[in-house]
Amino acid sequence: MDGVRAALQGGPLLIAHRGGAGLAPENTMLAFQRAVEDWAPDMIEMDVRATSDGHCVVIHDHTVDRTTNGTGKVADFTLADIQQLDAGYNFTGDGGRTFPFRGKGVRIPTIDEVLTKLPPVRLTVEVKTHAAQRGLFAAIAEASAADRVIAAGMHDRDRNMFPQYRGAKSASAEQAKRFYMMHRLHLDRLHRLHADVVQIPERWGGRQVVTAALARALRRISVPLHVWTVNDPMDMNRLLDFGVDGLISDRPDIASRVLQDRVGRAPAPIERGRH
Secondary structure, eight states: OTTOOGGGOSSSEEEEETTTTTTSOTTSHHHHHHIIIIIOOSEEEEEEEEOTTSOEEEOSSSBSTTTSSOOSBGGGSOHHHHTTSOTTTTOOSSTTSOOTTTTSOOOOOBHHHHHHHOTTOEEEEEESSTTHHHHHHHHHHHHTOTTTEEEEESSGGGOTTGGGOOSOBBOOHHHHHHHHHHHHTTOGGGOOOOOSBEEEESEETTEEOOOHHHHHHHHHTTOOEEEEOOOOHHHHHHHHHHTOSEEEESOHHHHHHHHHHHHOOOOOGGGGGGO
């Protein structure tokens, strides 16, 4: 699409949600590197928070309980302490029968580590707290990565540093909702959306918000539409029918195969030996 930022061009994009949370421990270097090596996603999505000593670490929840063998708030850990936790401890691919990544040295990474180890990869990085911004933007500047990192944040209150970021920005929930309401009133052509991409779920508050009409409205203003979290092939195909520009999925394996069938995407690296 004309006017679309370079980091968002192409598509429909395959975006590995938290690195492919259905295939490996989410938001870890293991997940990110496996996604790249096996499924070659166009982009990886991840979440960041700040530790008590100001480091920007890659984790979704406000506590470490769900994904590690520890307990407590991320904001109460120092970097040294949080990186002692086993971030593969609770991952299971078979409903809890086995936990194949326990004791394998899987840790919570810093955003600096991600940017260093995945230099060519496009990323969407969502700040989950106001405090995570400083570390994120410092790491992006240090890695000269603004051309490949989409900065995201759910709420406007956590985004006061976003106006100074020269890279692409994803709409906040408030921005997306305002555009959606104007779209519903057929006034979207009069509304200025101060974002480079909209990344939203298909349904919001029980309402179907992603439609072909919304995709067209955003396309008219050169703003791509990415939808999360899409893991079912039928849902993927329906959204592609609508004309969305990206599928954010825990299952990059499934999304890769759907996109191969639908738009002729090249076979994934892990599958090339089978062809």
